[in-house]
Amino acid sequence: MADGMIFDIQRYSIHDGPGIRTTVFFKDCPLRCRWCSNPESWGREPRLFYMKSRCISCGSCQAAPEAPQEACPTGALCLKGEKMTAEEVFGTILRDLPYYQKSGGGVTLSGGEPLLQKDFAAALLKLCKDAGIHTAIETTGLVPYETFEALEGLADLYLYDFKHPDPELHRKWTGRSNEQILENLERLSRTPAHIHVRVPVIPGVNDQPETLREIASFLNSHGIRERTLLPFHQYGSSKYQSLGLSYEMADVPQMTDARLQELAEDSQFYQS
Known part of the structure; x- marks a missing residue:
């Protein structure tokens, strides 16, 4: 059975897909977003x-x-960071099967970037699918498209991150260009995959109506209707000190619900 590196298993999650879920956090990520709330995911090693x-x-x-x-x-x-087999993780997942069934919930693979551990992700998703458990993957999209093809039919939902439409500004704030991310999203949109795009709204980065309008236009042009704006928060800031890392966003104000609503209206973000 395939094994992989994870750094947390969060039960009773309600923010990573429909219903009550178990979220499995995978180690490693191709991005270094300055606002990352899970810096412990960086790198494969503990x-x-x-x-x-x-x-x-x-x-x-x-x-x-x-x-x-x-x-x-x-x-x-x-x-x-802990090495576990897919069967070991699945054993934890099964504990809450009644909650998934009653709430329409399931399992979400998050991170980090779960698709960097393709074989481990596939083995875990197959166990869940065979047990009738709804599956979701939260992804940066920054992997070879062949990875999505290898997981075809195993993910009921993709929670696809979209951080900035401009490739150079994307590189400035995350360390990598967005070209492959957008190409993969475009290709994935032409398949039967269920895609829900999530945009973290970061003050000074992408909190301009014109930026969000450009993102919405891209989604509309590819028939992607499900989308959510996520407000910037400081929940992960203390982790940087615990890891001996500097946190560049310490002075950035949290995004209020009122400001998020204002941006959504000004950019017509939810009009598809």
Whole structure:
């Protein structure tokens, strides 16, 4: 059975697809979005995570530099990233089968970028499909299109991220151009795949009506009607300190519901 690297399994999730879901967070991502709320996903290898509020400065970690998380008595240190088989993850997923059935929920593969671990994702999705569990994939779209072809029929829903229509500005804020992302979205839209595009609205990055209007125009031209604007938040900011990373968006204000609604109206974002 295929195995892969994950950094979290979140049960009772209600924001990553319909109904009550279990979200499996995959390690590794091709982007480095400056506002990323899951920086622990960066890279395939486990990362040491430090929670200052739990530290009692006992020095146990310094005495065990090869595995400081195992020596820590308070859990202030842990590794973000664990190798698991598809069957092991599926065992956790099955615990909440009644909730999926009652709510119309299921399983969402997130990250990171789950499609970077194609074989592991396919094995896990097949187990879910065979059990009659609804499946969704949250994706950056920055993978070879052959990956989408390899997973044909295994994903009931794609939650497809769209961050900026301009390739150079996309590169500035995420580290990579959007050309392959948009090409893949265009090709995927010509298949029977169920696509829901989600746009994180980031102040100073893409919170201009003309930018959102351009995104909406692209979606309309390819018959993609399902779309959502997601407000920028600071929920993941503390993770950067825990990982020893700098956080460039610390002074950026959170997006209010009122401002998000104003942008949606000014850009006519939801008019397809």
